[in-house]
Amino acid sequence: MRFLLKVLRGIRRRRGRTLKQLVSDADYHEIEAYIEQESLTGKLENTEALIKAAFGGSPDLVFRRMRLAANDQIEVLVCYIDGLVDMHLLAEAILGPIGSELPFDLPLPAAPKGAYDLLGQSLLHGAALQEVDELGDALKVLSKGFAVVFVEGVAQGQAYAVQGWVERSVEEPTTESAVRGPKQGFVENPRVNTSMLRRIIGAPELWFEELEIGGVTKTKVTLAYIKGIASNDLIEEARRRLQSITVDAVFESGYIEEYIEDAPFSPFPTLLRTERPDKAAGSLLEGRIVIITEGTPFVLIAPAVFASFLMASEDYYERSWTSSFLRLVRIIAMFISLTLPSFYIAITTFHQEMLPTPLILSIAAQREGVPFAAIVEAIFLELSFELLREAGIRLPKVVGPAISIVGALVLGEAAVQAGLVSSAMVIVVAFTAIASFASPIWSMTLSVHLLRFPIMILAGSLGLFGVVMGLSAVLIHLSALRTFGVPYLEPFSPVIFPQWKDAGIRAPLWMMDVRPNRKSEQDRIREEPEQKPRPPQS
Amino acid sequence: MIRISGQHYMRLFAVSVVVMLLVLQTGCWSRKEIETLAFVMASGVDFAEMPNRIMLTAQIAKPKALAAAAMGGSDLERAVWTVSSTGNTIFEAIRHLARQSSRRAFFAHSQWVILGEDVARAGINNVLDAYERDPESRAGAKLAVVKDGKASDFLQTESELESIGAEAYLGILDDASEALSTVVDVDIHEFFKVMASEGIEPVAVRVEIIDRLPDVDVRGQMEQSCISTAPRISGAAVFKDRMLVGWLDEAETRGYNWVRGRVKGSVLTIEDPKEDGQYMTIAILGADSSIEVEMKDDRPVAKVRIQAEANFGETQHMVGRTEDSNLLAKAIIRRFAEAIRQEVHQAIDKAQEEYGSDIFGFGQAIHRKYPKVWKNLRSNWNDDGFKKLNVTVEVKTKIRQIGLVEINLPESR
Numbered sequence: 001m002r003f004l005l006k007v008l009r010g011i012r013r014r015r016g017r018t019l020k021q022l023v024s025d026a027d028y029h030e031i032e033a034y035i036e037q038e039s040l041t042g043k044l045e046n047t048e049a050l051i052k053a054a055f056g057g058s059p060d061l062v063f064r065r066m067r068l069a070a071n072d073q074i075e076v077l078v079c080y081i082d083g084l085v086d087m088h089l090l091a092e093a094i095l096g097p098i099g100s101e102l103p104f105d106l107p108l109p110a111a112p113k114g115a116y117d118l119l120g121q122s123l124l125h126g127a128a129l130q131e132v133d134e135l136g137d138a139l140k141v142l143s144k145g146f147a148v149v150f151v152e153g154v155a156q157g158q159a160y161a162v163q164g165w166v167e168r169s170v171e172e173p174t175t176e177s178a179v180r181g182p183k184q185g186f187v188e189n190p191r192v193n194t195s196m197l198r199r200i201i202g203a204p205e206l207w208f209e210e211l212e213i214g215g216v217t218k219t220k221v222t223l224a225y226i227k228g229i230a231s232n233d234l235i236e237e238a239r240r241r242l243q244s245i246t247v248d249a250v251f252e253s254g255y256i257e258e259y260i261e262d263a264p265f266s267p268f269p270t271l272l273r274t275e276r277p278d279k280a281a282g283s284l285l286e287g288r289i290v291i292i293t294e295g296t297p298f299v300l301i302a303p304a305v306f307a308s309f310l311m312a313s314e315d316y317y318e319r320s321w322t323s324s325f326l327r328l329v330r331i332i333a334m335f336i337s338l339t340l341p342s343f344y345i346a347i348t349t350f351h352q353e354m355l356p357t358p359l360i361l362s363i364a365a366q367r368e369g370v371p372f373a374a375i376v377e378a379i380f381l382e383l384s385f386e387l388l389r390e391a392g393i394r395l396p397k398v399v400g401p402a403i404s405i406v407g408a409l410v411l412g413e414a415a416v417q418a419g420l421v422s423s424a425m426v427i428v429v430a431f432t433a434i435a436s437f438a439s440p441i442w443s444m445t446l447s448v449h450l451l452r453f454p455i456m457i458l459a460g461s462l463g464l465f466g467v468v469m470g471l472s473a474v475l476i477h478l479s480a481l482r483t484f485g486v487p488y489l490e491p492f493s494p495v496i497f498p499q500w501k502d503a504g505i506r507a508p509l510w511m512m513d514v515r516p517n518r519k520s521e522q523d524r525i526r527e528e529p530e531q532k533p534r535p536p537q538s
Numbered sequence: 539m540i541r542i543s544g545q546h547y548m549r550l551f552a553v554s555v556v557v558m559l560l561v562l563q564t565g566c567w568s569r570k571e572i573e574t575l576a577f578v579m580a581s582g583v584d585f586a587e588m589p590n591r592i593m594l595t596a597q598i599a600k601p602k603a604l605a606a607a608a609m610g611g612s613d614l615e616r617a618v619w620t621v622s623s624t625g626n627t628i629f630e631a632i633r634h635l636a637r638q639s640s641r642r643a644f645f646a647h648s649q650w651v652i653l654g655e656d657v658a659r660a661g662i663n664n665v666l667d668a669y670e671r672d673p674e675s676r677a678g679a680k681l682a683v684v685k686d687g688k689a690s691d692f693l694q695t696e697s698e699l700e701s702i703g704a705e706a707y708l709g710i711l712d713d714a715s716e717a718l719s720t721v722v723d724v725d726i727h728e729f730f731k732v733m734a735s736e737g738i739e740p741v742a743v744r745v746e747i748i749d750r751l752p753d754v755d756v757r758g759q760m761e762q763s764c765i766s767t768a769p770r771i772s773g774a775a776v777f778k779d780r781m782l783v784g785w786l787d788e789a790e791t792r793g794y795n796w797v798r799g800r801v802k803g804s805v806l807t808i809e810d811p812k813e814d815g816q817y818m819t820i821a822i823l824g825a826d827s828s829i830e831v832e833m834k835d836d837r838p839v840a841k842v843r844i845q846a847e848a849n850f851g852e853t854q855h856m857v858g859r860t861e862d863s864n865l866l867a868k869a870i871i872r873r874f875a876e877a878i879r880q881e882v883h884q885a886i887d888k889a890q891e892e893y894g895s896d897i898f899g900f901g902q903a904i905h906r907k908y909p910k911v912w913k914n915l916r917s918n919w920n921d922d923g924f925k926k927l928n929v930t931v932e933v934k935t936k937i938r939q940i941g942l943v944e945i946n947l948p949e950s951r
Binding site: 348349350352353357358360361362363364365366367368369370373374457458460461462463466 | 561562568569570571572573575577579599601602604605644646647649674676702705
């Protein structure tokens, strides 16, 4: 808002027109400029008019003019936005005390200022009292669900946190479900989210910093870290990046991500997002920072190296062998999802000698009569798969099954029977699709989907040479990437052997005694050594 | 903060356009869609009717027929197409296939190079160059010579089990070398390698065309099969100075394989040491061999050591854990070794006396151990040195298991 106003102030500075004129002109910039100049006068009439004008007379804005029951000379204005406040709380904490007699031992206020102080200090008991001196501040807190109390003759207001609105309750995370592990996911309310982190991490070293980003939306963004484990440089850098954002709206953590990521043009995400409090807490304990955005259950984790996109929080709950195997499966799946169609195209159109004879004959038999080149066939099928996937997400739930039936029948059966595509290609595309969904992080899945197409085109025009060129380009790009100062391919490049315990494989927990930290000032020891369970020595 | 200006965007755009054009410029160079290829499974070389012309025969797989057979359709349609073309050279003849084939003949999956006997006898010098030079041809393709026949006729033979001839030949070769070791398994790469080495001559697979007998069904009625000729693989073709000089029969081929340590498994039938006119069969599990040469009176002598292991396979006479089983076992082992020695001598004698071709590599062994001596011998090795070489054969045999059967038949009392 400050940014907006600065601009506005530069554009025009008109005075002398009345508020009414301004409202009827419906030029909000001017109203805003007017409000900016106007400070609280202590005249309830005026204040009410100003606030009303600022909100354009929106019907959800409620004004309640009352007289103090203890002294009916003193007029009070209670102002709140209907729907953002808890009515019971409002009645009990604000309206009730104003409208009832004083408790016997309090002195009777005579002057407005005295009454104002009395209200703040003794009578009203909403949480988080905040003094409002400027009209602009009042407007801000109103939209956050505060009730603001003005007293006639006092050029100040008191804001009480009596928020209460309909909210989604804590549910199982939908995008990262786990067989084993906590079933609760983050919600849209940042305060609930921070509380979830607090409940997992009991130590007071868990620090939160709150910022407000978004000139219009005024979204709360919370930076969370564990002091002493996260490096100060990282915290400083994250704070700097967050503070440098000046934008009018933040609806989702994706907005934040786009403004603070390291490589905006890279197809790879450099920030991890999660819905799982346990994953966020785990990251905090590895010395990373977590960014919680109001209004979305997805929090951001930074730095996020490539290997972390192949990890699921369940890896740490299952036993080491199985987790390591699953990670291996995910790595293979990612590779398949990136390259399988390309390899198929390259080998069947350029390197027919590479396949075993029975296999090549079988593929040749299937391609008999297919009118398209392998590359065209592949792109056609891959695109239709992407279409199906996208349609499946956007469709109303009721018609969802219909699209899958159509997709399975049309693509899997009819197209093959009609001889438009070969069944080998359908198998390849289906296998690729299955492999792509094995990745635990959706944003990485999308990146891989995206990269598949250029590599397919390279495969179709240059064969395996093209595939290798494409993969080299991807690898070169990956090695050049950084995420909050950390090389993206760490711990593989640069090689950091101790961290291999938790990258491609997942070593037993009692072996991971040191945190993957990079700065000496941090607390690196995770556990006492020699904790391998063994039968009692007798 | 770096701001990307319009100029930067222009540059980025230009670079990506250039990269895309570069990729597309190649125009899918050397791209060959799979359905535009004719997969040659085996090729054969014969002399054409016209003088100095070579006839190339290609056995080409028909994917459509294969697919139909796999779908459970009729397998009346042959899954291969055998087509011939002529040319002055093989390479030319291959290109001349294009006159008849709607698809490009693709040789990378060709598993056999088959030579007619007359071509092999005339010398393979000018025949095999095309196969060696062409990057598309497979070094792993087997090299075979048709005994008393033409390659084109052999490629017309059919097998009951496999729909593609080349696959059938491969299967036979594999099966025969595992179960009998009476064949040699030679691919082009090995053939060339041996041909290029000193003191050793190459052999090739010997194939024959046999008449297909009519089927007899369960009711004892004769059934005329549409298959008229069938392939048979056994023995070996012996080369000398890049020319076919003769053949080894099955026993001689196994003798050759004993010396070369190539016996993977076989059966050997020997006379029962106790009962005359009764036989017992021994299943050979594997063998090792080594060739040693020494100088004796300034002349090289060679010694072949063979170690063979076997299981007892079958007997026509009872063998029990009798009091003399130890003696019996010794007798069996002795006869077993004797049988091997005989086969080896047969093979060596034939190579020495009839063909004068050192297919065993005795010369190579001398070359390695006594390079100076070899210098004098090399010029006339096959016809002189090898023929006069004194070879002794030492065989060690071992029977692993005689089985748990105590007696093979209940004795009549």
